[in-house]
Amino acid sequence: MGAVTTPKQDRSRATRQRLLESAVACLAEHGWAGSTVTVVAEHAGVSRGAAQHHFPTREDLFTGAVEYVAEERSAALRALPVQGRTAVVAALVDLYTGPLFRAALQLWVAASNEAQLRPRVTELEARVGRETHRIAVELLRADETRPGVRETVQGLLDMARGLGLANVLTDDTARRRRVVAQWARLLDEALG
């Protein structure tokens, strides 16, 4: 099922993929207000008609892009090699400092003011949050049957999100490295 595709299906899939990547890039660069279907189609080198064939409405396109961002983030997390906790913490935090986080942040904030976006983004963020937590627990080899461990991991992901936000207007890399090194130590002690 679906393993064999025609050249036409391949082209259609490639176009769709390019539109999603362009939608993420436009969101990160221009924000929600500056990201229309026309802008994204131009960025992707696709006609407006073709863009609307794949995504009938602006909400469809950007909800699709959020889904895409979410899947990319989860895949990047799952692809992390088995390594020490300090390295895992650094890698987890890194996921919140690139263009994927920037695009998600734009949508998140837009969804807080746009009734059409809000339920879709809320549902998706809850799903992504659960998945990210699950993967983090695994990578950190955290034993959630012990009291406080679940909240310890949740707090780490909240901190990672806050560090991502601190990196939006300025390059916060140097400060972030020192904070991450210190809290990785505290986390390692807490997880035992």
Add this chain to the structure above:
Amino acid sequence: MGAVTTPKQDRSRATRQRLLESAVACLAEHGWAGSTVTVVAEHAGVSRGAAQHHFPTREDLFTGAVEYVAEERSAALRALPVQGRTAVVAALVDLYTGPLFRAALQLWVAASNEAQLRPRVTELEARVGRETHRIAVELLRADETRPGVRETVQGLLDMARGLGLANVLTDDTARRRRVVAQWARLLDEALG
């Protein structure tokens, strides 16, 4: 100097104050794209001309509002009573979950895409960040001459920001309380 004011000066100051508060409320509710000088003036019950007398441009109005937000946040922090570390952590986190944080977040994200806003918001956020850190160190009675203590407090404020972000689309209160209780324990141990 300035202790004696005329009724006219008082009225002018009250109008200015109402405009700033309305600007924060509009930002939190409608986002940057939906927050024009006209919308704010209407919300404040002030004529558009009077609004423009106080704030000639849209950037002036919202930069003024960010300043106002920043001063309100610092004042709220400084007004915290002397209390145990767990209570201080909860109070610090609370500052990131109300309409003031929501408004600041809207401006922060808008500034990442608007060249006219960016330098002003960046400078202000750096200033507010330093001030918040200074007050947090004092409230937590943290000894920054000990290695790692500075980064421990910074990480806590990053986590508070991340928890604020998690509260924008949904009411995250119940989860946040558990995370804060656990991390207050870890912080208390780390600060000694």
